[in-house]
Amino acid sequence: MASLQLDGQHICGGFLIAKQWVLSAAHCTEETDGKTFQVLLGAHSLTEPEPHKRLYRVRAQIPHPGSNIHNNKDDLLLLQLEEEAELNAHVQVLPLQREDRDVAPDTVCEVAGWGTINHSGRRPDKLYQLERPVLSRDVCNHRTRHDHTITEKMMCTDSRRKDTCKGDSGGPLVCNGVAEAVVTAGSRVCGNYKKPAIYTRIAPYTAWIDGVMAAGDG
Numbered sequence: 001m002a003s004l005q006l007d008g009q010h011i012c013g014g015f016l017i018a019k020q021w022v023l024s025a026a027h028c029t030e031e032t033d034g035k036t037f038q039v040l041l042g043a044h045s046l047t048e049p050e051p052h053k054r055l056y057r058v059r060a061q062i063p064h065p066g067s068n069i070h071n072n073k074d075d076l077l078l079l080q081l082e083e084e085a086e087l088n089a090h091v092q093v094l095p096l097q098r099e100d101r102d103v104a105p106d107t108v109c110e111v112a113g114w115g116t117i118n119h120s121g122r123r124p125d126k127l128y129q130l131e132r133p134v135l136s137r138d139v140c141n142h143r144t145r146h147d148h149t150i151t152e153k154m155m156c157t158d159s160r161r162k163d164t165c166k167g168d169s170g171g172p173l174v175c176n177g178v179a180e181a182v183v184t185a186g187s188r189v190c191g192n193y194k195k196p197a198i199y200t201r202i203a204p205y206t207a208w209i210d211g212v213m214a215a216g217d218g
């Protein structure tokens, strides 16, 4: 799990997909006015000293060309670290789902982040992890939910009570140990069952991800 930070403040989640590459969400750059993130790896607490915590500078930030501030489409961001991350028990690469097939509804997946915890807007110091069931695209696209805005490159999880929120964007949705999708802000509401959590599915973007990493590695 990565924390994308500006001036020492957690802004968004992300995760290591290769030794020198982190995947996150493009909309995380919306309020950075051009500043480059730093990436914290190996952390559980954002503030306390921990043996495997290390802050990395970012050589390049590459948002998906289709990403924009008006919708959640192609909401992916690749970050190339200044150097390869030092891997250990607390810092590992997460395998990506490369088969483009929907995760079955009701599959229980997990999502983690340092995003705001509840309606109080309290920001946690320690990483939170949540198990959430996958919601079918048909239910998620219902008129009373996200009203046909969920494309085949997106997926949803139930947002009844437990949900992702501000600061969780960019983190992985992990199903059976594989990163299936990336948290996106969606309608930017949290914990409302009528607005299920939305994720950008990874499998439809592996060609783009591989292409950027190949070009970036020179």
Ligand SMILES: CC(C)CC(=O)Nc1cccc(-c2cccc(CN)c2)c1
Residues within 6 Å of the ligand: 011, 012, 027, 028, 029, 030, 031, 159, 163, 164, 165, 166, 167, 168, 169, 183, 184, 185, 186, 187, 188, 189, 190, 191, 196, 197, 198
């Ligand atoms: C520059 C960005 C950090 C701005 C931003 O993302 N704001 C924001 C505000 C309220 C909820 C959320 C939010 C995130 C992740 C999941 C969800 C939906 N459960 C909401 C996101």
